[in-house]
Amino acid sequence: MEKQMEIRYDIMEVCLLAGKIMLQSGAETYRVEDTMMRIAASFGIKESHSYVTPTGIIFSIETSEPTKTKLIRISERTTDLKKVTVVNSISRRISSGELTIDEAYELLEEADAATMPFPFKIQILAAAIASGCFLIMFQGSWHDFLPAVVTGGAGFFSLIYFHKVVPIKFFSEFLASFTIGMLALAFVWTGIGFELDKIIIGSVMPLVPGLLITNAVRDLMAGHLVSGLSKGAEAFLTAFAIGSGIAIVFTFV
Structure with missing residues (x-):
């Protein structure tokens, strides 16, 4: 049971990190929500909910236990469509079953840490x-x-x-x-x-x-x-x- 809860929290972390990168990089709100819910569904979460505003993301998953919800704050926003493209690519690889939770999180961390593509x-x-x-x-x-x-x-x-x-x-x-x-x-x-x-x-x-x-x-x-x-x-x-x-x-x- 504890291992299942850890896995669900890991899935939430992956979804929130993907949403954070996209929102900070200039993606539309509905695109951020759709990407997060698709990632969760690809990892076996049948029902998830996301609420995204330009300054924050609320994400929850429905399980047999009490609903788990997390919130992250977005303070800086810029335009970096390259990062949006990278996150979309990672999301597609998750949907096709090519990436595990740990691999997806590692790739997203690399995308988040990447600097602007142009000096x-x-x-x-x-x-x-x-x-x-x-x-x-x-x-x-x-x-x-x-x-x-x-x-x-x-x-x-x-x-x-x-x-x-x-x-x-x-x-x-x-x-x-x-x-x-x-x-x-x-x-x-x-x-x-x-x-x-x-x-x-x-x-x-x-x-x-x-x-x-x-x-x-x-x-x-x-x-x-x-x-x-x-x-x-x-x-x-x-x-x-x-x-x-x-x-x-x-x-x-």
């Missing part, structure tokens, strides 16, 4: 190039391409730096957008840049919470109203922070 410099470079491309996409001039590249890269660098100094997402996004606005304004005043609005639009695009908005809509459509509304509110705050930083810059024009 810091590559992220800055990608944000910079994307900013220039967005400027062209919004019918900006090629004369403004390099100013947008520099401004977008500096803005993304500011976002990461300010978030380390002040671990409050709203303020880091506000200060990053303010930095973008001031740099764009400096380029226009010095004659290097020409269209202030296009440079700013292209440069702030890497800060826009596109994945968060998409997940909020998908969660709402899937019936997860609490998660959908909370993610929508988070996306609104991000958009408000970006808009506020740019609005202050435009008061100097």
Whole structure:
């Protein structure tokens, strides 16, 4: 009996670790719940229940003994779809019977401990190039391409730096957008840049919470109203922070 209870607790640990990695990496709420319940079913748990919000996971399994429930808190969230893919792959291997509980937990721990797949410099470079491309996409001039590249890269660098100094997402996004606005304004005043609005639009695009908005809509459509509304509110705050930083810059024009 004690051995069966230990096995059930191990299954819960595997499910919760998989859910934690996915939720922290930007997966949708319904995907996290579905993955956890599928893993539990693959290990012989006939009935399980999961309740996932952007800040926590509650998971329980139904047995002949009193129901066992565990809760974990999610404090940090980012976007790392590579980890979501890895967890999905492990879940499929569990469903096909390729992995034991211990092997699955070990693989999940490795995925959880893995760092970002791209180094810091590559992220800055990608944000910079994307900013220039967005400027062209919004019918900006090629004369403004390099100013947008520099401004977008500096803005993304500011976002990461300010978030380390002040671990409050709203303020880091506000200060990053303010930095973008001031740099764009400096380029226009010095004659290097020409269209202030296009440079700013292209440069702030890497800060826009596109994945968060998409997940909020998908969660709402899937019936997860609490998660959908909370993610929508988070996306609104991000958009408000970006808009506020740019609005202050435009008061100097």
